[in-house]
Amino acid sequence: MSIRDVSAAASPPENESEVTTVNPDTTSRPAVNIAGVQPAAGHQPRPTTPVMELSGVSVYYGAYEAVRGTSMPIQEKQITAMIGPSGCGKSTILRSLNRMNDLIPGARVTGSVTYHGQDLYAKEVDPIEVRRRIGMVFQKPNPFPKSIYDNVAYGPRVTGMKVANMDDLVEKALRDAALWDEVKDKLKTSGLSLSGGQQQRLCIARTIAVKPEIILMDEPCSALDPIATAKIEDLMFELSNDYTIVIVTHNMQQAARVSHYTSFFTAEVDEKQERHGRLVEFSPTGKLFTNPTDKRTEDYITGRFG
Amino acid sequence: MSTPTLTPTRPDPSAPGAALTQRRSRPGELAFRVAMQSCLAVAFGVLASLLGWVLIKGWNRLDSRLWTEMPTGLTSRLDTAGVQSALVGTVWIISLVAVICLPIGVLSAIYLEEYANNTRWYNRLLELNIQNLAGVPSIIFGILGLGIIARTLGLGFTVITAAIVLSLLVLPVVIIASREAIRAVPQSIRQASYALGATKWQTVSRQVLPSAVPGIATGSILALSRAIGEAAPLLVLGAVTFITFNPDGLDSAYTALPIQIFTFIARSQSEYTELAAGAIVLLLTIVLAMNSIAIFVRNRFEKRW
Numbered sequence: 365m366s367i368r369d370v371s372a373a374a375s376p377p378e379n380e381s382e383v384t385t386v387n388p389d390t391t392s393r394p395a396v397n398i399a400g401v402q403p404a405a406g407h408q409p410r411p412t413t414p415v416m417e418l419s420g421v422s423v424y425y426g427a428y429e430a431v432r433g434t435s436m437p438i439q440e441k442q443i444t445a446m447i448g449p450s451g452c453g454k455s456t457i458l459r460s461l462n463r464m465n466d467l468i469p470g471a472r473v474t475g476s477v478t479y480h481g482q483d484l485y486a487k488e489v490d491p492i493e494v495r496r497r498i499g500m501v502f503q504k505p506n507p508f509p510k511s512i513y514d515n516v517a518y519g520p521r522v523t524g525m526k527v528a529n530m531d532d533l534v535e536k537a538l539r540d541a542a543l544w545d546e547v548k549d550k551l552k553t554s555g556l557s558l559s560g561g562q563q564q565r566l567c568i569a570r571t572i573a574v575k576p577e578i579i580l581m582d583e584p585c586s587a588l589d590p591i592a593t594a595k596i597e598d599l600m601f602e603l604s605n606d607y608t609i610v611i612v613t614h615n616m617q618q619a620a621r622v623s624h625y626t627s628f629f630t631a632e633v634d635e636k637q638e639r640h641g642r643l644v645e646f647s648p649t650g651k652l653f654t655n656p657t658d659k660r661t662e663d664y665i666t667g668r669f670g
Numbered sequence: 671m672s673t674p675t676l677t678p679t680r681p682d683p684s685a686p687g688a689a690l691t692q693r694r695s696r697p698g699e700l701a702f703r704v705a706m707q708s709c710l711a712v713a714f715g716v717l718a719s720l721l722g723w724v725l726i727k728g729w730n731r732l733d734s735r736l737w738t739e740m741p742t743g744l745t746s747r748l749d750t751a752g753v754q755s756a757l758v759g760t761v762w763i764i765s766l767v768a769v770i771c772l773p774i775g776v777l778s779a780i781y782l783e784e785y786a787n788n789t790r791w792y793n794r795l796l797e798l799n800i801q802n803l804a805g806v807p808s809i810i811f812g813i814l815g816l817g818i819i820a821r822t823l824g825l826g827f828t829v830i831t832a833a834i835v836l837s838l839l840v841l842p843v844v845i846i847a848s849r850e851a852i853r854a855v856p857q858s859i860r861q862a863s864y865a866l867g868a869t870k871w872q873t874v875s876r877q878v879l880p881s882a883v884p885g886i887a888t889g890s891i892l893a894l895s896r897a898i899g900e901a902a903p904l905l906v907l908g909a910v911t912f913i914t915f916n917p918d919g920l921d922s923a924y925t926a927l928p929i930q931i932f933t934f935i936a937r938s939q940s941e942y943t944e945l946a947a948g949a950i951v952l953l954l955t956i957v958l959a960m961n962s963i964a965i966f967v968r969n970r971f972e973k974r975w
Contacts, residue, residue: 574866
């Protein structure tokens with residue numbers, strides 16, 4: 365099944381100014397739907413149980429509250445997209461889901477993030493164990509300066525996975541990441557020799573090699589061209605059969621194309637002129653893009669605000 | 671606005687495109703270029719004349735006698751004198767310096783870059799001290815070594831004392847170079863490693879360090895070649911002049927090439943000056959070889975992100 369209802373090439377450039385470069389025609393349309401956004405039929409959310417729950421999550425950098433009061437579920441084996449303008453805190457929230465924020469000096473999380481009911485920020489939780497189960501793919505492809513094979517084998521090696529045959533595991537991960545056919549004859553060459561899109565699929569292969577339950581993706585396509593983006597999107601959809609995926613994206617069409625659920629974040633300016641990210645709406649993707657509950661969501665997806 | 675024409679016509683001097691063809695002279699550009707080239711010429715000229723002088727002066731002594739014969743204080747035996755004991759002493763010392771200061775320097779750099787919380791005052795103080803230590807005159811290190819290592823610790827005027835003092839001398843340089851190399855490893859590599867469930871030490875030892883090795887090696891070799899040329903601390907650390915045997919252990923008396931050169935030069939006979947010039951060429955060759963290795967390592971293993 366193809367998930368592509370619109371040509372990827374029709375996407376606006378995926379950069380910081382995306383919101384302001386949305387075709388101005390869309391602002392005059394009466395309908396809420398923006399051009400090309402038609403959630404695919406296959407993306408009807410399945411009734412599942414949440415594997416993660418955020419409730420009242422605020423993230424601080426030092427004294428600055430970057431995101432306040434976020435509550436939403438992450439449904440099992442579904443794709444949850446986070447959209448919103450720059451600086452709305454969606455990446456910050458994403459990084460709080462596997463404690464990558466721990467690596468930023470001064471970052472602090474309040475509220476609760478639970479994984480199968482266990483609070484991720486409880487004292488006795490080991491962040492290393494968290495990240496073994498909740499993997500992450502980054503905005504810029506960042507393969508290790510090692511061979512393709514070693515890139516994939518790194519995770520299983522460092523996590524001490526019991527691996528009967530590493531070659532098989534590497535092949536399986538590369539196949540699942542739709543990269544095997546392109547690299548099977550050059551597994552010993554450097555991961556950095558691949559193209560950008562291949563590098564990103566290598567990063568996905570590397571992530572699924574440790575068999576995480578959840579994969580977080582932080583704007584995984586924003587450094588890629590439309591063809592590579594299309595491949596990654598197809599791949600995400602395939603992977604959602606086995607994995608729970610959370611994706612941050614600047615590209616509304618991408619969220620509409622691939623996700624089952626979408627959360628819309630925005631930035632609010634408070635009385636002290638400080639910007640705080642805020643979750644505005646969390647809905648099944650089809651509903652959020654066709655019949656949003658909140659006026660701000662509607663304004664954003666129709667290009668009236670950004 | 672003019673409309674484009676299909677047939678090329680003689681350019682109208684008032685057209686916007688015509689302005690592109692009027693090359694202006696820019697005297698500032700030229701003056702700056704000349705100034706830079708003069709500076710380079712001065713630096714290179716001084717170096718070249720020094721090299722030329724020692725080559726001419728030491729030409730007669732540039733043969734195997736340099737490393738097969740021992741130094742002598744007797745003018746009558748000057749024909750058969752060389753600097754073997756100094757050469758061997760230098761090799762001893764520099765090998766020990768490498769063994770002592772590389773692990774300490776690299777581990778310190780890892781601590782400061784990867785583990786230290788630099789919002790803590792003691793870590794900032796540590797950093798400041800290392801920067802300052804790199805600027806302390808080497809004779810001070812010599813005096814420190816004399817007082818603490820040779821006398822208080824009782825290691826005496828030996829190879830190991832010299833090696834420890836020279837290690838302390840170049841340690842700040844090694845630490846700073848290693849930190850630069852570690853810092854140059856992109857943060858994205860660390861994040862990727864952590865996101866796969868790697869621990870801090872796994873990330874440092876399997877990703878950061880291997881990527882930083884070329885930079886660390888380059889900086890360390892340059893630091894070692896600085897240590898090779900140091901004479902001042904060894905002067906107060908009892909490097910023996912005119913020693914006629916090679917060091918045979920850590921507690922052996924020793925001499926080193928810079929010291930040997932210094933004592934040769936201090937003598938009035940022209941034969942000694944010639945011998946000194948020969949020894950200088952030998953020392954420069956070693957330094958040049960080490961720096962070449964550093965450049966080779968840097969080019970060979972340079973990582974591109």
